[in-house]
Amino acid sequence: SQKIEQNSEALNIQEGKTATLTCNYTNYSPAYLQWYRQDPGRGPVFLLLIRENEKEKRKERLKVTFDTTLKQSLFHITASQPADSATYLCALDKTGYGQNFVFGPGTRLSVLP
Amino acid sequence: EAGVAQSPRYKIIEKRQSVAFWCNPISGHATLYWYQQILGQGPKLLIQFQNNGVVDDSQLPKDRFSAERLKGVDSTLKIQPAKLEDSAVYLCASSLFGTSGGETQYFGPGTRLLVL
Numbered sequence: 001s002q003k004i005e006q007n008s009e010a011l012n013i014q015e016g017k018t019a020t021l022t023c024n025y026t027n028y029s030p031a032y033l034q035w036y037r038q039d040p041g042r043g044p045v046f047l048l049l050i051r052e053n054e055k056e057k058r059k060e061r062l063k064v065t066f067d068t069t070l071k072q073s074l075f076h077i078t079a080s081q082p083a084d085s086a087t088y089l090c091a092l093d094k095t096g097y098g099q100n101f102v103f104g105p106g107t108r109l110s111v112l113p
Numbered sequence: 114e115a116g117v118a119q120s121p122r123y124k125i126i127e128k129r130q131s132v133a134f135w136c137n138p139i140s141g142h143a144t145l146y147w148y149q150q151i152l153g154q155g156p157k158l159l160i161q162f163q164n165n166g167v168v169d170d171s172q173l174p175k176d177r178f179s180a181e182r183l184k185g186v187d188s189t190l191k192i193q194p195a196k197l198e199d200s201a202v203y204l205c206a207s208s209l210f211g212t213s214g215g216e217t218q219y220f221g222p223g224t225r226l227l228v229l
Contacts, residue, residue: 043220093214
């Protein structure tokens, strides 16, 4: 069956450390994988997109990797800050042409001061 | 640029009652999505419109849920009759074209529904 999983429900890290979140999928072959941030009581906000032929993508303190062999994406936040505390969701398009998006269950990140 | 608007923000109803949610996407966005997000889970796609046509409603419980997007702009999602398990946040999102998995989706704040 098709599944998309994120490594843990919750992750606590110390301020200044690097947070690493994992997204694993089975029985999909996505052309893209997206990461979103969701704060309590709000809708998800797009952060980064990575294509299947890209190994790595960076944006400020954020870095995403995509390994289509392992069927895994890693999301890193370097020099984490308490303001980075939120739920992070990965998402992929099952069809490859913008239909039938599937979201992972999310990882709730808490950055402790 | 105005974001995706949704109303109401909160709704409490009794089971077996009906409820409707409204969404106004970002101006010019062709594709509109409705998602259901149960507490502690990721959003689950219910229906996707491109302009005023449905392109995916495979996960919409059609015996009780319906949605329309008149004139390819605003959309309403209706539940009739509601069940306890429909308690969730209903998120509306839009994207410019919606023809690629590489497009950004812009989400509204959601409508939090509680069915008693």
